[in-house]
Amino acid sequence: MAELATIARPYANAVFELAKRDDALADWSRMLEVLTATTGYEPVIRLLDSPDLPATSKAFRLAEVCGDELDDRGKKFLQSLAEHDRLGLIGEVREQFEALRAEELKSLDVEVVSAFPLSDAQSDALKQALSNKFGKEIAIESRVDQGLIGGAVIRAGDMVIDGSVRGKLQKLAENLGQL
Amino acid sequence: MQQLNPSEISDIIKNRIQGLDVKAEAKNEGTIVGVSDGIVRIHGLADAQYGEMIEFDGGLYGMALNLERDSVGVVILGDYENLTEGMTARCTGRILEVPVGRELLGRVVDALGNPIDGKGPLNASMTAPIEKVAPGVIARESVNQPVQIGLKCVDAMVPIGRGQRELLISDRQIGKTAIAIDAIINQKRSGIKCVYVAIGQKMSTIANIVRTLEEFGAMEYTTVVAASASDPAPMQFIAPYSGCSMGEFFRDHGEDALVIYDDLTKQAWAYRQISLLLKRPPGREAYPGDVFYLHSRLLERAARVNAAYVEQFTNGAVKGQTGSLTALPIIETQAGDISAFVPTNVISITDGQIFLETQAFNSGLRPAMNPGTSVSRVGGSAQVPFMKKISGGIKLALAQYRELAAFSQFASDLDDATRRQLEHGERVTELMKQKQYAPMSVAEMGTSLFAANEGYLRDVAVDKVLDFEAALLSYMRSEHAEFMNDIDENGTYNDDVVATLHDAIKKFKDTQSF
Numbered sequence: 001m002a003e004l005a006t007i008a009r010p011y012a013n014a015v016f017e018l019a020k021r022d023d024a025l026a027d028w029s030r031m032l033e034v035l036t037a038t039t040g041y042e043p044v045i046r047l048l049d050s051p052d053l054p055a056t057s058k059a060f061r062l063a064e065v066c067g068d069e070l071d072d073r074g075k076k077f078l079q080s081l082a083e084h085d086r087l088g089l090i091g092e093v094r095e096q097f098e099a100l101r102a103e104e105l106k107s108l109d110v111e112v113v114s115a116f117p118l119s120d121a122q123s124d125a126l127k128q129a130l131s132n133k134f135g136k137e138i139a140i141e142s143r144v145d146q147g148l149i150g151g152a153v154i155r156a157g158d159m160v161i162d163g164s165v166r167g168k169l170q171k172l173a174e175n176l177g178q179l
Numbered sequence: 180m181q182q183l184n185p186s187e188i189s190d191i192i193k194n195r196i197q198g199l200d201v202k203a204e205a206k207n208e209g210t211i212v213g214v215s216d217g218i219v220r221i222h223g224l225a226d227a228q229y230g231e232m233i234e235f236d237g238g239l240y241g242m243a244l245n246l247e248r249d250s251v252g253v254v255i256l257g258d259y260e261n262l263t264e265g266m267t268a269r270c271t272g273r274i275l276e277v278p279v280g281r282e283l284l285g286r287v288v289d290a291l292g293n294p295i296d297g298k299g300p301l302n303a304s305m306t307a308p309i310e311k312v313a314p315g316v317i318a319r320e321s322v323n324q325p326v327q328i329g330l331k332c333v334d335a336m337v338p339i340g341r342g343q344r345e346l347l348i349s350d351r352q353i354g355k356t357a358i359a360i361d362a363i364i365n366q367k368r369s370g371i372k373c374v375y376v377a378i379g380q381k382m383s384t385i386a387n388i389v390r391t392l393e394e395f396g397a398m399e400y401t402t403v404v405a406a407s408a409s410d411p412a413p414m415q416f417i418a419p420y421s422g423c424s425m426g427e428f429f430r431d432h433g434e435d436a437l438v439i440y441d442d443l444t445k446q447a448w449a450y451r452q453i454s455l456l457l458k459r460p461p462g463r464e465a466y467p468g469d470v471f472y473l474h475s476r477l478l479e480r481a482a483r484v485n486a487a488y489v490e491q492f493t494n495g496a497v498k499g500q501t502g503s504l505t506a507l508p509i510i511e512t513q514a515g516d517i518s519a520f521v522p523t524n525v526i527s528i529t530d531g532q533i534f535l536e537t538q539a540f541n542s543g544l545r546p547a548m549n550p551g552t553s554v555s556r557v558g559g560s561a562q563v564p565f566m567k568k569i570s571g572g573i574k575l576a577l578a579q580y581r582e583l584a585a586f587s588q589f590a591s592d593l594d595d596a597t598r599r600q601l602e603h604g605e606r607v608t609e610l611m612k613q614k615q616y617a618p619m620s621v622a623e624m625g626t627s628l629f630a631a632n633e634g635y636l637r638d639v640a641v642d643k644v645l646d647f648e649a650a651l652l653s654y655m656r657s658e659h660a661e662f663m664n665d666i667d668e669n670g671t672y673n674d675d676v677v678a679t680l681h682d683a684i685k686k687f688k689d690t691q692s693f
Contacts, residue, residue, distance in 0.1 A: 005222075005249040133205075155208075158223045160269070163203035174238040175199050176192065 012096035329365030329618020340561025342483025349535030379445030433500030481506035563670030580604020
């Protein structure tokens, strides 16, 4: 959500700068992943939504649930979120943190949806071409969707390259519809 | 109905398929996160530009108006009922454009330039962005050629020049549109191309206007841009800019054009609606902070440009021709309140205004122009010499009449000179009346005003003044046709012309009845 992103930005920036200074990007990434996964768990959701607990004790219990996965810095992060009653933002903070981290590491997650499974050679060729285009290390996540009929759709963040037969047919339909 | 030719249709389809560009290209995509009253908020679209066209599924377009850090606010140009949260939207890399060119003459189009008159595709080969920066100082030429409206009161007292912005302002139903339509009809003589932009009006009213224009053969050189009351607010907001771009085509190609915005009050309302929905802070009368700029940037594009600009614009195809775009914006006041926000803004932007008064209208004076408060700040230097000489006396007579009108009820106690002035003023006021759809040529207007100036109306009863005028003009047309044509063409004013007019009017009064 647009508004959540705005609120989460200072937290994500702070965490990212801290992690970069301590050279602990991977640690933080791991901690945020655990926190996000935990907050998606039904009893934890109920805990976080419960109106009769103050935010600081919610943060305390959340840290307890995570146990050893969370170090001191992680617990302090939770407390500072709780101080402003922003525990609901963990997922958003993680998303922005990962975006910043990817930028820092010059890596790009690309989703490739194709009509048929990609062969290794195709996947490598695609990786090479995309890395030339974006100038970044490419991590491909491929998925098969037969609804595309043929070709593939490549999605990298906001950028979308639609080379599927379905997309072409749609374009044709729109074009003919204007007659 | 036109007969459908099957081979023709498959040809069209074949061409369409051949011409279709299906290259896969990288596009900036975003996701709709909120839909409300024709406004959508889109997450993503990091590359969106201000005013860029945003494409939705199903060939629907929008315009990016709010660029925020995490979202883009887009107004939808069309039906937004089918949009839902989670749908995708794509950047097109194009600023909103409309078709322009000669193909649009005689057509009725919507605010995006799509034909809505059922006469088939436009086949316009050119497009132009709807928002353009007005020509600068270097590109401009002074306003010194007239636009004849064909109404005695306007052409004599508030003359309009090519490239001028003259505001028409009054309450509803007093005759603003009537003046504008007469102005279009009268351009049959001048060859000025016209664009009529209808904003927030009833479709039936627009249809009536189009029919009237067709009846008088005025659609041949006119484009109607219609954004009716049932069109979404963004369409009403952009319609004037679209119409302006269509008129600018002629200006930039060394021709003259006249654009009428009917009316800008409704455009400001539409813009206020959009702005409030986009959560921009409301100011005076709940209008957003940039409502002045909304109108000033539009009206600034009405201009007269010099030959060098035209030559540069057309890459040397048109040489030695100046171009102009004259604007007649219309503002509707509420209960005569001209000090409301939008009227004061537009009054200060334009080069003069024509005030129409409810009281004058109700007392039978039509057009109901108030000669005291109506002004034209630049048109005087554009008037043809013939009209300029003659109109001076008319303005004076009406000014004196206004001053004395309060005493008119004591007519019996007044001295002769005052009474004569009052009587003269009464006749001139009567002479300013003119029927709708009956614009007059320069020679016709000049002749009847000359008769008034020189006192030929003194022995004509007030209620016979218009009959006298009609008879005089038909006499002049039949007996002095050459003289009248000469004045229409050259507009010269000299002793010969004065002598001919005196002789003709005297002879008319001696020999004719009315």
